[in-house]
Amino acid sequence: MTTTRTPPSPATLDRLRDIVGPQGAIDRPDELAPFVREWRDRFVGNTPLVLLPKTTEEVAGIVKICQETKTPLVPQGGNTGAVAGQIPFEDGAEIVVNLRRLSKIRNIDALNNTMTVDAGVVLQAIQETADKYDKLFPLSLASEGSCQIGGNLATNAGGTAVLRYGTARDLVLGLEVVLANGDIWNGLQSLRKDNTGYDLKHVFMGSEGTLGIITGAVLKLFPKPRTSETAFLAVADPAAALQLLDKAQVCFGQDVSTFELMPRIGLDFVLKHLPDTKDPLADNQAWYVLMEVASQIGGDALSQRVQSFLEENLNAGLVQDGVVAGSLTQKAALWRLRESLPEAQKPEGGSIKHDISVPVSSIPAFLERASKAVATHLPGVRPVPFGHVGDGNLHYNLSQPTDMQREQFLGMWEEFNALVHDIVSEFGGSISAEHGVGRMKASELPRYKDPVALRLMRDLKRTLDPHNILNPGKVLDVKSE
Numbered sequence: 001m002t003t004t005r006t007p008p009s010p011a012t013l014d015r016l017r018d019i020v021g022p023q024g025a026i027d028r029p030d031e032l033a034p035f036v037r038e039w040r041d042r043f044v045g046n047t048p049l050v051l052l053p054k055t056t057e058e059v060a061g062i063v064k065i066c067q068e069t070k071t072p073l074v075p076q077g078g079n080t081g082a083v084a085g086q087i088p089f090e091d092g093a094e095i096v097v098n099l100r101r102l103s104k105i106r107n108i109d110a111l112n113n114t115m116t117v118d119a120g121v122v123l124q125a126i127q128e129t130a131d132k133y134d135k136l137f138p139l140s141l142a143s144e145g146s147c148q149i150g151g152n153l154a155t156n157a158g159g160t161a162v163l164r165y166g167t168a169r170d171l172v173l174g175l176e177v178v179l180a181n182g183d184i185w186n187g188l189q190s191l192r193k194d195n196t197g198y199d200l201k202h203v204f205m206g207s208e209g210t211l212g213i214i215t216g217a218v219l220k221l222f223p224k225p226r227t228s229e230t231a232f233l234a235v236a237d238p239a240a241a242l243q244l245l246d247k248a249q250v251c252f253g254q255d256v257s258t259f260e261l262m263p264r265i266g267l268d269f270v271l272k273h274l275p276d277t278k279d280p281l282a283d284n285q286a287w288y289v290l291m292e293v294a295s296q297i298g299g300d301a302l303s304q305r306v307q308s309f310l311e312e313n314l315n316a317g318l319v320q321d322g323v324v325a326g327s328l329t330q331k332a333a334l335w336r337l338r339e340s341l342p343e344a345q346k347p348e349g350g351s352i353k354h355d356i357s358v359p360v361s362s363i364p365a366f367l368e369r370a371s372k373a374v375a376t377h378l379p380g381v382r383p384v385p386f387g388h389v390g391d392g393n394l395h396y397n398l399s400q401p402t403d404m405q406r407e408q409f410l411g412m413w414e415e416f417n418a419l420v421h422d423i424v425s426e427f428g429g430s431i432s433a434e435h436g437v438g439r440m441k442a443s444e445l446p447r448y449k450d451p452v453a454l455r456l457m458r459d460l461k462r463t464l465d466p467h468n469i470l471n472p473g474k475v476l477d478v479k480s481e
Contacts, residue, residue: 004091019051019065035050043439045087059178060184071469073096075471076096102121104121105126122148126219131224138222141159169205173220174201177204177214187201211470232281237287256390260388260390263287280323280334281323289389303324349402352398354421359392360392370385380401384397
């Protein structure tokens with residue numbers, strides 16, 4: 001933030017406490033700590049008050065007081081965000097509005113394939129509820145046991161099933177949103193076709209709480225696949241992985257739900273640092289693909305097709321080696337290798353992370369170019385690129401050289417951001433694929449975003465939030481630009 005701000009007055013804080021009652025207000029420093037620190041400890045903010053409303057009306061009441069007193073606020077879900085969009089700044093001028101007590105599943109319409117939920121419902125609870133009705137809610141993230149659906153929608157989360165089902169914004173039919181003046185927009189429609197003007201829900205999804213606070217949503221459900229097969233495949237390089245993806249989509253069509261890429265160095269980190277993990281294949285290979293195919297076809301038909309696909313591509317030399325999970329336990333073990341990659345990087349020291357996307361066809365060229373560039377900039381740096389290669393989203397993470405101190409390496413974060421993001425831009429990519437912009441990338445956005453798009457974003461922010469009280473300084477700083 002570029003302006004000097006003062007904390008809310010005691011009178012304002014008392015009025016805000018009255019909205020939620022004693023059980024919904026936190027102001028003791030030791031109890032505030034979990035709400036002002038992001039999980040990687042890179043950003044630690046400050047706030048005089050955390051509010052835990054139980055209803056949409058309480059959220060609206062909070063926002064009305066904030067609007068009247070020009071008190072900035074930070075909406076927060078499960079605090080699992082990766083770009084500090086959910087963390088207040090250090091000046092203590094903002095209050096935090098955490099939505100975890102908005103935790104009701106309001107309605108399930110199995111015939112319409114919809115579920116209406118509060119914003120504070122944990123993603124895993126939504127998945128499990130859908131499963132009870134023999135349905136699937138396909139959004140799946142490593143943090144699904146603690147992240148909340150409101151945060152998922154506010155950041156337009158991606159996850160491992162984007163290839164088949166799309167991002168979070170593709171999984172929503174309607175929203176309920178508290179606006180910056182405290183009005184409640186009830187857009188909880190469960191229609192798949194409604195051509196009566198602007199589709200307002202898309203304004204708020206991906207806005208990271210800067211335009212309104214999502215308090216409820218109508219989610220799309222899908223028929224639960226009857227069978228699924230998970231394969232762990234070794235390939236020579238990312239170009240071979242893309243050829244394999246193309247062949248898989250020709251063979252299985254939209255049944256290919258996941259196609260994840262990971263390098264040998266990443267697998268080595270997992271095997272070294274996580275207990276009860278083992279290499280699924282006999283020999284070391286340079287790159288690996290975790291592929292999942294899910295179908296409505298029952299019986300052994302899908303298993304036979306996947307085995308035939310594997311054998312065909314082994315014989316053709318496109319796959320170096322591979323294994324298909326023979327049980328749910330084996331499937332979980334294969335998935336753990338991929339999902340544990342971020343955790344496995346921590347014992348290796350500092351990690352500079354990039355959540356980027358490029359056109360799928362550009363992935364091999366981007367990886368080659370970026371890896372040469374970072375190695376030239378800092379000899380000994382260890383690239384650990386992995387991610388959702390099927391939709392062009394890579395987590396281009398860099399682990400520190402083994403002979404370098406952690407803090408010294410992390411001090412180069414901005415240097416590597418500029419280096420990697422410039423290359424991403426040259427490939428027509430995005431500096432944020434699924435994590436959002438938040439605080440961490442807000443200063444970079446003007447460098448890479450189209451000026452007309454930025455102007456429209458600023459105009460929209462000023463129109464919907466004229467006093468700049470909703471998550472100010474996140475995504476874009478309207479006062480400094």
